[in-house]
Amino acid sequence: MIPTITAFANSPDRGKGQARDMRVRWALEEVGQPYDVRLVSFAEMKQPAHLALHPFGQIPTYEDGDLALFESGAIVLHLAERHAGLLPDDANARSRAIAWMFAALSTLERPIVELGMAMLFERDRSWYAERLPMLRDRVRTRLGELSRRLGGADWLDGGFSAGDLMMVTVLRRLHTSGLLDEYPDLAAYVVRGESRPAFRRAFDAQLAVFTAASRS
Amino acid sequence: MIPTITAFANSPDRGKGQARDMRVRWALEEVGQPYDVRLVSFAEMKQPAHLALHPFGQIPTYEDGDLALFESGAIVLHLAERHAGLLPDDANARSRAIAWMFAALSTLERPIVELGMAMLFERDRSWYAERLPMLRDRVRTRLGELSRRLGGADWLDGGFSAGDLMMVTVLRRLHTSGLLDEYPDLAAYVVRGESRPAFRRAFDAQLAVFTAASRS
Structure with a gap:
């Protein structure tokens, strides 16, 4: 099962990697967990389907089987607790x-x-x-x-x-x-x-969304 | 070993329980963990001894044996992970x-x-x-x-x-x-x-610091 995160369809930072999905992408890359991305528009973020995932109508969210999470800090901690590489053993x-x-x-x-x-x-x-x-x-x-x-x-x-x-x-x-x-x-x-390297991969992935959107 | 937290010697909220030690006191009361409190003045909070515990010179801190923690969220999570009562089993x-x-x-x-x-x-x-x-x-x-x-x-x-x-x-x-x-x-x-009841006990404990300070 590959988890799915959400990110801006049109990031206001124009791909500088300052939106909060960047943290989750980076964590996923650090622990080597593949993921899917669902892009949401600003209008979609305030619709019931997205609000069911994120009570405050923001990105990112994280879905993995029965689990739906919001808040970038909580998602990164969830990943860090379940994979090696982001928290010390001691x-x-x-x-x-x-x-x-x-x-x-x-x-x-x-x-x-x-x-x-x-x-x-x-x-x-x-x-x-x-x-x-x-x-x-x-x-x-x-x-x-x-x-x-x-x-x-x-x-x-x-x-x-x-x-x-x-x-x-x-x-x-x-x-x-x-x-x-x-x-x-x-x-x-x-x-x-x-x-x-994990940061670079995450950065390039979020930038690709923006450059693709610019071309369309 | 009883953990020690820090709190304001003279809380700016005059005992209304809005300082961030209240969260840690409440969590400690919910899980039934006795604790000691060390009161610090605003001047002491910016001295090297306190900055070694809290890089940003604030309260609360948490000391338990070899462990020193800062940030109320981190301290409450630390307690919730080690005691029953603050996080579900699932x-x-x-x-x-x-x-x-x-x-x-x-x-x-x-x-x-x-x-x-x-x-x-x-x-x-x-x-x-x-x-x-x-x-x-x-x-x-x-x-x-x-x-x-x-x-x-x-x-x-x-x-x-x-x-x-x-x-x-x-x-x-x-x-x-x-x-x-x-x-x-x-x-x-x-x-x-x-x-x-745990909130009440925590609230009364932080209020007692202020009423004691007012009398002195």
């Missing part, structure tokens, strides 16, 4: 890797998405120019703390884990902000993740 | 309960915290009155979707789980906004969570 190290997954989503992604939302939706509002530096400083605070903890290591806690996978995909959302360039060690950390 | 139901934990933190808490941050830190800014309705509408979108999925059930997916525990604590952060009153089923869901 029980304590495993719990710490999962803590980094939550940190990526709760502590880093929150200010990064807030900045991204402002750049997307509030650029023409009267307050944008005054508010932007505050949002950028909030992200800088977290990046500084993350950089200090990374401390020159290759990965957050020992070998590459699902925690790094989530963190790299969250940090990649900063590319248009220029903020990552202020932290060369974090920029190198992201490149390290992007250089993994 | 493998698929277990993965779905974990998906609700991620949904609470990634999809609900993000707009709720964004609204809360604005109410706390941007109330005297020129844009506050104009921006507030937008933030409240973002929260309403998620509450409407959550209400539709709950569909009159007691809990999000079968029996009470760690997913409900996280969701109830996230929704409790809306109390001062008045938004929960617009969704009577969600308000009742929160009350259902707050009525659990």
Whole structure:
């Protein structure tokens, strides 16, 4: 049985791999699990058939036999628990890797998405120019703390884990902000993740959707 | 060995149980695991000793023998995996309960915290009155979707789980906004969570820290 994930039929990032299916594709590639993709339009995402899979009408979802899951973090963790390669064997190290997954989503992604939302939706509002530096400083605070903890290591806690996978995909959302360039060690950390063969395969697969859509 | 968690020495919510140690206390009470609490001041949270436990200088942390964890979601999941009572036995139901934990933190808490941050830190800014309705509408979108999925059930997916525990604590952060009153089923869901004996014990324990601090 090959699991099926959903992804944007027309990704708003035009194939830069910043949509959340990228995390799930990358995890599937890391563990060597083949998968099918069902593309959904923005209209379809808010229809009953998709809402039955994802209560908040988003992507990605994950279907495998009787199981339907939503939330990229939950899907990646589900895969990591059932295949070798994304979580360490040692029980304590495993719990710490999962803590980094939550940190990526709760502590880093929150200010990064807030900045991204402002750049997307509030650029023409009267307050944008005054508010932007505050949002950028909030992200800088977290990046500084993350950089200090990374401390020159290759990965957050020992070998590459699902925690790094989530963190790299969250940090990649900063590319248009220029903020990552202020932290060369974090920029190198992201490149390290992007250089993994599984990342490349996942990236190429999501890009192929966009280039195919552009041609049609 | 009794685990030790950290909590605010002077919680900014004045004992309303909205700080993130509440989630961990509640989970510990649900599974019947005694624990110790170490209170930390805001200054101590940014010192090296605490940063070694929590890279982002926050609470709660969790220490149990050789293991040190941070991120409330990771700590609750760690407890739920090692004790009965917070995750179903069925493998698929277990993965779905974990998906609700991620949904609470990634999809609900993000707009709720964004609204809360604005109410706390941007109330005297020129844009506050104009921006507030937008933030409240973002929260309403998620509450409407959550209400539709709950569909009159007691809990999000079968029996009470760690997913409900996280969701109830996230929704409790809306109390001062008045938004929960617009969704009577969600308000009742929160009350259902707050009525659990384990919640009451956890709430009383965190309140006792504040009332003790007020007297000193």
